[in-house]
Amino acid sequence: MDEVVVIGVGMHRFGEHPSLHLADLARVAVWDAIEDAGIDARAIDIAYVANCYAGVITGQSDAVAPAVLGYTGLSGLPMIHISGGTSAATVAFHEAVMAVGSGQYRIGLALGVEKQFVPGNPARSISAINTSLEKVVAMDLGMTPLAELAMGLRRLMDSRGWTREDFARVTAKNRWHASMNPLAEVQQPISEAEVLAAPEVAWPLTRPMCASAGVDGAAAALVCTRRTARELGATAGPRVAAMHLRSTPYLRNDAPVRRTGVPSMDDVAEVFAKVYERAAVGPRDLELLQIHDAVAPEELLAYEVLGLCAPGEEAALLASGATRLGGRVPTGTDGGLLARGHPVGVTGLAQIHEAVVQMRGRAGPRQAWHDGRPPRIAAVQNAGARGGAANGVPVCAGLIFQMDQP
């Protein structure tokens, strides 16, 4: 496959946007990406649109891609809808990279767009998100993704020495990052004490330790081969150094339990073993990391499964400041899912957006610096939710971006 680079990214601010339609959110992200790339919009020849809940929220189950992209002014290109929970946008990006890397298409657009905020009806937002679970043996019996995440934490806190104070520290860190991000859902910083004092959602999690369900947004990325970028005079890189997707393998009933109890993180080690090898880098080389922190403890667990530290050392790594802006490997520099926001079908592309903006040195007051320059090696970790019979995730994703020196 040819080397693929990101030539443009765009994003609509995340938040409650009751007066805006999906298409209103999408056109901002798409045109921002086009202008960022500096290309003629008519050159885009394939588009993947990630969206999970339009069918529940607006009733538009099918034809989501044309219903959204048609109003951006684009036409004549294949418009492909991708759903699949919290990994949908990463899958859209993956497909766009494959399409152009294979030589079949020239410029690929990956768009994530989602509306989850339902004015005056938070239970409806939760019900929409629940459709990412298997219906009969999970959703219809009251399982919720947030509770499923919380369930595994008791054991992890015992075995790894984590405390609720550690979760508050993750939250306060990411909220501080988001306070410098004008596109974030929640831009007010919060203290660790305030996080701990907030209402409990499901023990041990308080409200700010969880991404909110009622949030809307859009994010987009444009990709092509390095050769095409040169021909078009488009903005350079970073390049996609490696990407890998997989689902949770079946585990026999009598097998030793080696899962973490947090489904989003159970396959990360295997996925990153693959992308580290392909990109010829290791966890020590990462200079920026975007983690799937739908709840704060996922960030701690990610440190270990990504190889940044040994099991049990997660809280110490956090306390050392290594993962804050200014640290060795800042994580969630845009605020993460916790604060930048987590409209489900957009999240992966928001993570990619942040990696690209940071690597280009255009993150403003929240810019990460390494030896006086922007990060050159960045990773994105993302996973889709699915509870039910096969308890595990449909897609666990790992991406590594690399900005080559001029």
Next chain:
Amino acid sequence: MSAAQRPVAEGLFEPADSADGLPWLLGSGCVKCGEKVFPAMLDCPACVSRDSMRPVRLAGRGTLDRFVVARRGPSGFRAPYIQGFVRLDDGPTIYSLIDGCPVADDALTLGEALEMALVPVREEGDVTVIGWSFHPVVRRDG
């Protein structure tokens, strides 16, 4: 009190018909590798074989793998309530509502023995939807 009832789906469980009074979950067992799964399947996910699974009844008895008190729920569920995973004595680990104890974070111990009952899980208009829940062997409602 609604008159009409329906199961959450057909073919998932059967009422008690043995001395212990516990209802059954309807799963599958593989004739090639012996793995048991719930809900029922025809093809085995453990040895990945076609048409190797036969129906088996799984006893409504197990141990608590993990749980949480959900403070909020989707439409049709009255929060707070307890969600959990139960490791069935017959093999599979399954999602379940947990009741028969106070709805509190310290009401249950990981690994404790649980038994199953068929219960109303939510209302759908005039229809009561029946599913399963697990409870401590000796109920300890507050």
